[in-house]
Amino acid sequence: MDKSKIFYRFGIPDKEILKNHQELYDGISISAHVAKYYNNSIVEFLKEVEKPYFIDPVTYVFARDLTNIEKNGELKRSYKKLIPKYGPSLGDLLEQSKLSPSDMVDDFLDELCKHVLNFQKTFLQEPSAMSKYDKILGKEGKKAREPLFLIPPYFYVSEKDDPWYKISLDCAKKCKSLEGEQDVYPVIFISLEFLMDQDAVSKLLSDYVGFDGYAIWIADFNEKLAHIDDLKLYRNLISKLSEQEKPIYSLYAGFFSMLMSKFGLTGFSSGVCYGEKKNVDTLPGWAPPIRYYIHQLKTKAPELSARDFYDEFEEEDLLCDCNVCKKIKSESDKSNLVEDFFDMLKSQPKLNKIHFITNRKDESNYMAQDLNEIIKYLDKNHDYFFNELSSFEYDYFESKHLDKWAQVLRTSM
């Protein structure tokens, strides 16, 4: 199992890109509050785009500061719509305050688990504004597609003795016993501190056995900036978990996680050109800036930085050669290729995202190479940018992370 499956987290701005470029990814992940808020739109999208999907129940937010999910002092509408779907008790509890471990008594856990699973299972069966057209389109009577797997309620675990550890595990076990038909994948949502605690990780690996698969999320794990020892810990967690020979997905990840396909990671999810890491407490109202994906460095640079860098070094060969970028280059009169290139990219804002998913697909295919070839590829790009290109590091164009990643792969051999 080498090729890494690419899942993109659904966002309304990316809907057309995902619809028109289905050959460039493997599946869709959807946050539950987004699913509920854009219910009709997403139901129709999933009917048109027949890709595997899963719904992230995002229950962890209810145990955090509720201002994270508020706007103008009230719960955001997307969460207000979602909460009733998780049973009558959740809303009552949240009126008082965020969830605390003492709230998580058996009866409430039973109710929460049943409703969270039911929401995911029946999402595509929800009445849709467009459903009257299903008969015309010949889709009436067709069984609604089920999610690839179901996710139990889960909560953030900051350290070994965090009470939310047992609560998340109990939810996972309850859901496994409740669900007879579909696969249940618990989310292992932990801090970096937890990952660094070998005793905690050993216990986790012995507790989380017997499930149909797993999803993992290390809070705010920056694959590019993480210390090499932490990258190795992440690799080891995946490697050990994969000994159960079950699928494993990373919920917020990037190229380094793609490399982890060599150690048993089945696939990973991110936004389209954003969202490769996520902290447990993300402030509301954040919109990802427009950035250009630098394929040699597996990183993204703001437009201005990218213009400056490529212009400085006048290396046209450094510009990407994917179908998107090749077409743009061919349309330039070449008097100033870099300026033309970025002007044209900017004139059609979705092009930078299509360029990103095109490169990501190429990278996924490249994972079929053996480990030595991949290490050579990382070393080659690191050496070029670090040694040959400049004695002065440009922001966003550093290459140290490629060297770290190569070392993580090398030390596993």
Next chain:
Amino acid sequence: MVYEKSLMKPLEEHYMGQGFETYFEVPMYSKKIDMVCISPDFSNIIAVEAKVSRWQKALKQAMAHRLCANKVYVAMWHEFAHRPNIDLFDKFGIGLLEVNGGVKLIHEAKESNKNHQSVKQNLREYLIKESRGKNG
């Protein structure tokens, strides 16, 4: 203790004395330029990145300003203005100013040959709008 904002007043006086209009924290795509000076006919644009002592960071930030300004400078507090690697400034065509009550030119900037017209026009339009707001 000296802060970045301590450099702004002398810089403003220096460039206004040369007939420029000055603007602070000018948005440029996802970045901000500490100070932009523009000639009355909007033809000449100078960008200044100010730092008390961290010249490497200032230089990195100043690089992208070459896309939209005629000349780009890093301005530093006089106590630290001897630290920068002038060869590096020269290599990238960026000037260096020393600030201590007044402003002293340490290294002249080269006229930028890195302008991208769309980026420069974007900045020019912002400054014209700001100028109209300032002058009523």
